[in-house]
Amino acid sequence: MSTDSQNTPHSTSVLEFKSSTFSVPVLVLSNNDLDAIEQQLQKKIQLAPEFFKNSPIVFDVQELNAQKIDIDIAALANVIRKFGLMPIGIRGGNEQQAKSALDLHIPVYSIHNNLSSDAPKQQKNTTQTTEISSATLITQPIRSGQRIYAKGDLIIMAQVSAGAEIMAEGNIHIYNTLRGRALAGVQGNPDARIFCFDLQAELISIAGNYKISEDIKDSTRNKPVQIYLEEHTLFIQDIREH
């Protein structure tokens, strides 16, 4: 699954898409009174004017919508811009709010995977998955035939059996034996890594570059290792030699 790195005679690659995570302040609104918002925003900004200067900001109107309070997105954006903040997104808006945001060239973010909502989350998975920011923690063994998918990092305290499959868009940490398949960076993040205490995997993969059990050298088998990607090649390294 490696890409062709040879350049054609006429074109050299001038761009590349990469995935990165940024930390952006989110303005959570609980009232649609623009005057009140303006006043309180001013107070907050005075506390740390440098921090807020030209800062990107995402506004979250989920709570407003939960209370069925509508807000004029264009007017809100104007208020925010007045303070030198730069709105780069809206979250939790209804269809109409999303549309007016897009008209203003403000991207719309979906709400999932965020803990900003106060509503208690329903825990469906019986393997006791707990969402802590963007990491998924699992304390029960992952048995043969089970599949786990994590949007962020995946941390597993128990063993992963042969015939099980674990996937994460971020890193995978296994503080136990890995006998099944582990796929990190499944959305194409080449910086994702896999860490495990005892490598006996059937298959390991980072961003689509994979190795099967047969390709894993005896020198790294049954050892605590980290697996990372460099130039489309998977490297398995004894974690103690780092």
Place this chain on the structure above:
Amino acid sequence: MARIIVVTSGKGGVGKTTTSAAIAMGLAKKGHKTAVIDFDVGLRNLDLIMGCERRVVYDFVNVINGEASLNQALIRDKHCDQLYILPASQTRDKDALTQEGVGKVLEDLAKDFQYIVCDSPAGIEKGAHLAMYFADDAFVVTNPEVSSVRDSDRMLGLLSSKSRRAEQNEEPIKEYLLLSRYAPDRVKLGDMLSVDDVQDILSLHLLGVIPESKSVLTASNSGVPVILDEKSDAGQAYADIVARYLGEERPHRFIDEKKGLFGKLFGGK
């Protein structure tokens, strides 16, 4: 409140029915009113192992369909009056079982019994699913060979995700490992996985090791649960398992090679 135990494995021929019969008999002999249900609809075996095949009138499917009452279908055991058997239907298939029907039968049994042992069919399809769905405890019967261990692992995954307790976010099913047909001499030769190997793969609480034993076949063919053969090693192993399940502490036996008479006399190695 009754405790529902499922005896399961994934793989066939590992000793589920033998174990169900022995465990149910063991619990009943200890004075607990116990029912044992054959979930292997279409491949009815439990009644043979329990020696009550000639007394089957109504079966599990009849009760689910409302064609017979539970009391009409339950067969009292010859050896122990605390033990009742609910046989499977031989003329139907697993589709005759419904989740509501099975749930209702178990609910009715729970009013009257302390332990309900569900003898699961092999596989992971409907019959096996319904056998484990309502369970509180699971006895996972495994032979010391790789395919059996793998199938048990798969079944453990289902127990923790597809059972009622899992679906309703209750305390998970308690899982116990029963390693059957164990032959220490073959383990020593490297032909067979050891207890440690199996535990390493499954990481499960070991309730007991049942040695490979001629007495199991003899008991099956004569329709007497092997636990009643108190002289046999397999019978003793099952007695230990029941005692441990009920909270007694007993050291594990049958894991190491048996010493011959001379070995015993002279202290062996």
